[in-house]
Amino acid sequence: MRARGLTVLGGVTFAAVLAALYMALIDAPPERFMGDLQRLMYFHVGSAWAAMLAFFMVFVYGAAYLFTRRSAFDRAALASAEVGVFFTTLVLITGPIWARPVWNAWWTWDPRLTTTLILWFIYVAYLLLRGSIADDARRRVAASIFGIVGFLDVPIVHFSVTWWRSIHPNLISGGTINMDPAMTRALMVNGVAFVLLYALLTWLRTRLEAAREEAAQLRHRVYERIADRPDERERAGRNSESDIS
Amino acid sequence: MTNMQYLLLGTAVVWIGTFLYVVSLIRRQNQTLDMIKQLKQSLEDGR
Numbered sequence: 288m289r290a291r292g293l294t295v296l297g298g299v300t301f302a303a304v305l306a307a308l309y310m311a312l313i314d315a316p317p318e319r320f321m322g323d324l325q326r327l328m329y330f331h332v333g334s335a336w337a338a339m340l341a342f343f344m345v346f347v348y349g350a351a352y353l354f355t356r357r358s359a360f361d362r363a364a365l366a367s368a369e370v371g372v373f374f375t376t377l378v379l380i381t382g383p384i385w386a387r388p389v390w391n392a393w394w395t396w397d398p399r400l401t402t403t404l405i406l407w408f409i410y411v412a413y414l415l416l417r418g419s420i421a422d423d424a425r426r427r428v429a430a431s432i433f434g435i436v437g438f439l440d441v442p443i444v445h446f447s448v449t450w451w452r453s454i455h456p457n458l459i460s461g462g463t464i465n466m467d468p469a470m471t472r473a474l475m476v477n478g479v480a481f482v483l484l485y486a487l488l489t490w491l492r493t494r495l496e497a498a499r500e501e502a503a504q505l506r507h508r509v510y511e512r513i514a515d516r517p518d519e520r521e522r523a524g525r526n527s528e529s530d531i532s
Numbered sequence: 533m534t535n536m537q538y539l540l541l542g543t544a545v546v547w548i549g550t551f552l553y554v555v556s557l558i559r560r561q562n563q564t565l566d567m568i569k570q571l572k573q574s575l576e577d578g579r
Contacts, residue, residue: 304547308547312543321535322535323535323536323539324535324536324538324539326539326543327538327539327542327543330542330543330546331542334546373549373553376549377545377546377549377550380542380545380549381542381545381546384538384541384542384545385538385542387538388533388535388538484550487554488553488554488557491554491557491558491561492557494561495557495560495564498561498564498565498568499564501568502564502567502568502571505568505571505572505575506571508571508575509571509574509575512575512578516578
């Protein structure tokens, strides 16, 4: 049933990605001043929306884990964080590729750019933190708290263009999108495609984490068995000696 | 570089990057499933 669900989601996401590519590269009109380069915005903004959703879900799953202590929530939080870092990386690469010909600079310490870079560092630190605590229960609690606190940067990224003087384009102001309707349509299709992509990647990463946890438990049982039986311990020792020589 | 080349570069980064991430997730999943099979086998052999 789960495998079928994943296949369906994969198919729907693939179709949405094809539609997003068509809308961004062919259907949407070129921008008056930037020409075709502006088409990169559809992928850049789509990735940014998916990243924000991913970090919001880290916050939700973290809170759910702290309340219920169900490991499934922790696995989903980890998956969401990794996928969020992936999408933020795309944002931080496509942004400078767009900025170089438009601003004549790959990077400036603009509030939106700086807060997004900080966001990327926060969730890379989240992933590093998870790798640095061996005890399962402690790691899950620490990661959940970190994920909840780290989410504070997401609204700061969103409002950075209105709170401070910024040269970053502001697409949404006063609840409306300031673009031609054909461009808005292309942006919406890309938004849907990237959200579906987020769901698919998170599902695949959660499934991987569940398999890894099962492998770790089985490995633990194998080690316990080796420790309980002197003959196997001896054989394991001989194997490791021959590996060294 | 022309604007069109920047657009192609950005588009390639997004979609090749996404493809590689999906492939890496599927490969890691298959490797882990193989490991689970081997560990189960070794536990059964030891009985």
